[in-house]
Amino acid sequence: MLDALKNNVKLEVAYTVNGIIYALKQIPLVKKILPSKLYSCSGLKIFALIVMLFIRFVEVFLYKVLYIFPLIFIPVSTFNEIHGEANSSSFFLHILFFMTLIGTFINSNLFEASRHRYYAVILMRMNARDHTIAHYSVYLVKLVVGFLAILMIFGGLCGVPIWMRLVLPFGIAGCKLLYNTWTLYRFSRKNGDYDLKKSGQKVIALVVLAAAAYIPCLIGFPLPSYVTIALFGIAAIGGVFGYVYMTRYNLYRPIYQQTLTDSAVDRKDLALKTRKQNVEKSISADTNITSNKEGFEFLNDLFVKRHKKLLWKTTMFISAGCLAVAAIMFVIILAFPDSRSTFKSVPLKGLPYLTFIMYFLNRGTGITQALFMNCDHSLLTYSVYKQRSNILKLFRIRLREIIKINIVPALIIGVSLAVMLALCGGSGDPLDYIILLISVPCISIFFSVHYLTIYYLLQPFNAGTEMKSGMYTFITSATYFACYMLMQCRFPTHIFGLITIIFSLLYCVIACLLVYRFAPKSFRIRN
Amino acid sequence: MNFTIEHLKKNFEKKEVLRDISFTFEEGKIYGLLGRNGAGKTTLFNCINKDIRADGGTFFFEENGTRRETIPEDIGYVLSTPTVPEFLTGREFLKFFMDINRKYIVGNHSTDEYFDYISIAEEDRDKLMKDYSHGMKNKMQMLVNFIARPKLLLLDEPLTSLDVVVAEEMKEILRSMKGERITIFSTHILDLAVDLCDEIVLLSHGILDTVEKSDLDSAEFKDKIISALREESHA
Numbered sequence: 001m002l003d004a005l006k007n008n009v010k011l012e013v014a015y016t017v018n019g020i021i022y023a024l025k026q027i028p029l030v031k032k033i034l035p036s037k038l039y040s041c042s043g044l045k046i047f048a049l050i051v052m053l054f055i056r057f058v059e060v061f062l063y064k065v066l067y068i069f070p071l072i073f074i075p076v077s078t079f080n081e082i083h084g085e086a087n088s089s090s091f092f093l094h095i096l097f098f099m100t101l102i103g104t105f106i107n108s109n110l111f112e113a114s115r116h117r118y119y120a121v122i123l124m125r126m127n128a129r130d131h132t133i134a135h136y137s138v139y140l141v142k143l144v145v146g147f148l149a150i151l152m153i154f155g156g157l158c159g160v161p162i163w164m165r166l167v168l169p170f171g172i173a174g175c176k177l178l179y180n181t182w183t184l185y186r187f188s189r190k191n192g193d194y195d196l197k198k199s200g201q202k203v204i205a206l207v208v209l210a211a212a213a214y215i216p217c218l219i220g221f222p223l224p225s226y227v228t229i230a231l232f233g234i235a236a237i238g239g240v241f242g243y244v245y246m247t248r249y250n251l252y253r254p255i256y257q258q259t260l261t262d263s264a265v266d267r268k269d270l271a272l273k274t275r276k277q278n279v280e281k282s283i284s285a286d287t288n289i290t291s292n293k294e295g296f297e298f299l300n301d302l303f304v305k306r307h308k309k310l311l312w313k314t315t316m317f318i319s320a321g322c323l324a325v326a327a328i329m330f331v332i333i334l335a336f337p338d339s340r341s342t343f344k345s346v347p348l349k350g351l352p353y354l355t356f357i358m359y360f361l362n363r364g365t366g367i368t369q370a371l372f373m374n375c376d377h378s379l380l381t382y383s384v385y386k387q388r389s390n391i392l393k394l395f396r397i398r399l400r401e402i403i404k405i406n407i408v409p410a411l412i413i414g415v416s417l418a419v420m421l422a423l424c425g426g427s428g429d430p431l432d433y434i435i436l437l438i439s440v441p442c443i444s445i446f447f448s449v450h451y452l453t454i455y456y457l458l459q460p461f462n463a464g465t466e467m468k469s470g471m472y473t474f475i476t477s478a479t480y481f482a483c484y485m486l487m488q489c490r491f492p493t494h495i496f497g498l499i500t501i502i503f504s505l506l507y508c509v510i511a512c513l514l515v516y517r518f519a520p521k522s523f524r525i526r527n
Numbered sequence: 528m529n530f531t532i533e534h535l536k537k538n539f540e541k542k543e544v545l546r547d548i549s550f551t552f553e554e555g556k557i558y559g560l561l562g563r564n565g566a567g568k569t570t571l572f573n574c575i576n577k578d579i580r581a582d583g584g585t586f587f588f589e590e591n592g593t594r595r596e597t598i599p600e601d602i603g604y605v606l607s608t609p610t611v612p613e614f615l616t617g618r619e620f621l622k623f624f625m626d627i628n629r630k631y632i633v634g635n636h637s638t639d640e641y642f643d644y645i646s647i648a649e650e651d652r653d654k655l656m657k658d659y660s661h662g663m664k665n666k667m668q669m670l671v672n673f674i675a676r677p678k679l680l681l682l683d684e685p686l687t688s689l690d691v692v693v694a695e696e697m698k699e700i701l702r703s704m705k706g707e708r709i710t711i712f713s714t715h716i717l718d719l720a721v722d723l724c725d726e727i728v729l730l731s732h733g734i735l736d737t738v739e740k741s742d743l744d745s746a747e748f749k750d751k752i753i754s755a756l757r758e759e760s761h762a
Binding site: 280283285287291294295296298299302303306307374375377378379381382383384386387390524525527 | 573576578579598599600601602603604606610611612613614615619622623624626627628653655657671672675677
């Protein structure tokens with residue numbers, strides 16, 4: 001077992017340190033000063049090792065704080081305010097007990113499909129039992145040490161006696177051990193025909209346990225302290241037997257063969273596959289879909305028709321939502337005449353907020369992602385698709401389509417605001433109506449152009465459909481920030497509306513010119 | 528028509544992948560670009576296709592004594608993993624390519640004639656390509672590259688993962704397509720190169736080297752190539 005422990009540590013150090021060095025190499029300025037033979041540079045390895053130890057150290061304590069503070073300490077403080085502090089210790093132990101049961105179900109570690117386990121057991125063929133016991137023992141030690149420190153502090157603040165605080169970490173470890181022992185036993189009883197990943201029943205159990213954690217405390221009837229501490233004590237003693245059972249168990253390899261599939265290990269890869277599958281699934285299999293168009297119009301027509309659900313469903317949902325909100329507003333305005341003076345200022349003073357709302361309603365990123373995954377990813381490998389005239393032809397067609405999709409909710413919002421203004425007594429200035437009716441669709445067009453332009457100019461995806469452009473991420477974040485800042489602007493309505501319209505139109509012209517100038521070179525699959 | 532590469536260079540950080548590539552390829556021939564795994568075959572193709580920027584050197588076409596730069600429509604690039612738009616049926620994909628390549632298409636063939644040519648069964652022609660097999664996708668990729676009639680056809684290990692029947696069909700297609708263009712076929716499988724290609728070019732240690740084309744089928748010739756690759760890789 002000592003050998004297994006050493007090998008586990010060596011393996012973890014090796015890939016974590018390399019991972020840290022790889023991450024350092026992704027930082028633009030840092031990568032220039034890093035030596036080319038990075039992974040054999042001992043100084044860098046030592047630095048990464050220190051970073052790793054620091055991260056592990058922080059993890060042991062920080063995660064527990066992030067769990068105990070919001071889920072136990074804050075609720076206990078609230079219940080103390082309601083029912084007085086006499087039951088503080090009972091509240092704490094009651095919630096901790098049920099939360100421990102929840103944690104046992106969702107975070108048992110033993111069956112977690114981790115990359116580390118995949119490397120060790122599947123790729124390097126370590127003895128599955130030795131690996132498991134070594135790895136799990138370290139996990140238990142970290143668990144007990146972490147909880148001991150954190151429960152000492154938060155338990156103390158809630159008045160839990162010190163001897164109880166000393167028992168609790170062992171009780172928590174015991175719960176996990178007992179649950180794992182039970183699962184291992186079931187697995188062997190059913191000769192491996194036991195689905196370790198099934199989650200249906202778990203969800204129900206978790207909801208019941210969460211209710212059991214908080215509702216009795218809310219009504220002032222937590223389990224008495226001596227009951228919960230006795231349960232923790234029993235769990236701690238049972239855990240010892242569980243540990244012995246685990247050390248003698250010999251079906252770890254079949255378990256890992258069930259849980260450690262390639263896709264489950266690489267989470268990034270899994271997320272990518274899921275995203276790709278979702279986009280692929282969105283292709284309609286309706287054989288009646290055809291098109292009478294030619295060339296790029298034909299391609300676009302079929303793309304839109306076969307991805308109708310993906311492209312239009314959310315937009316229709318958003319539009320229906322906007323209509324519903326507008327209808328409610330109209331009813332309130334008509335039913336309660338007093339409210340009109342309040343609502344009258346909303347359409348005109350709300351324009352800066354509308355930019356932010358339109359930012360969220362715009363579906364530019366989702367659409368460009370679908371365009372890449374299901375269309376450009378393959379067609380960009382054909383030279384004819386990359387010809388200047390063809391890139392620009394398709395850009396124009398797509399711009400038209402994206403504007404069409406996004407403008408539906410914008411028109412609903414624009415018209416609704418104008419109607420709202422009229423219902424609230426109207427405005428003497430017809431320019432107000434014109435600005436509302438034009439500026440909202442203009443903002444929508446701006447976002448449509450913006451996302452398609454940065455897609456064509458930066459094309460952020462590589463052949464593996466991963467996003468690989470820092471600049472793209474920066475620009476999308478900057479867009480968010482700019483929209484957020486606009487909410488703070490206090491311009492007169494007319495000025496803001498006019499600026500919005502002029503800026504949007506000007507941006508469209510500049511963006512299209514940039515695409516015409518640079519897209520034939522930039523619209524490529526990223527290497 | 529010739530396609531000439533002069534002193535092409537490409538480094539990835541300090542690693543010189545393409546050191547000094549110079550070669551002239553002639554029209555009507557299939558060139559087998561042989562190199563060991565990681566020798567830089569795909570990098571060379573990516574540079575020629577302008578998917579990545581070369582660090583030095585030039586490449587151009589030479590017709591009737593006149594040099595000119597390559598433009599995208601000159602080049603057809605068939606990847607080892609076929610990529611086709613999965614939301615289209617085979618017939619729609621073909622129609623789209625015929626539409627946008629109208630000016631390059633010679634003759635008036637129907638889509639069905641093209642499908643017959645690459646042996647795609649009638650019942651598969653109107654299926655979405657997301658349901659196509661690897662071999663069928665590969666054939667479609669080859670076909671649309673053929674329709675565009677590129678002057679330079681780059682094939683990056685296109686037959687490696689195909690079954691023997693499809694691989695033979697593809698070889699026939701390539702042989703029938705070789706006139707009026709230059710075909711460069713990269714592979715690390717020596718037998719395939721010997722079987723299909725008119726000339727063998729070795730890419731090793733960042734440079735291109737031709738192998739005398741006499742006796743392409745003899746066993747000694749294969750030994751010669753293997754020892755050349757070995758020697759150069761240990762030079």
